[in-house]
Amino acid sequence: MLCLTCGRVRPAARLAEYTLRRALLIEERGLCVCMPAADKPPVEPAVEPAVEPAVEPTPEPAAGAAAVAEPGVEQVDLPEAAADR
16 A cells, blocks of 8 residues: 555555545555656666865975974974074
């Protein structure tokens, strides 16, 4: 009595099949409007285009720029004369 595709009540094949129980079930779940398999056009499987995740390039540090401190590492500024050694 229920459609395996949509879960609603399938239309009755004969007038005698329209009972109070069927009417209440139609009221509760709705009437199936799926096309019979013979009337359905052939369905091609959906193919989704492959999408690669976006990766942002890591910026290169500018020449003479200070190194980025790592977590948990204290960064100390050295005087210019000591940095040249």
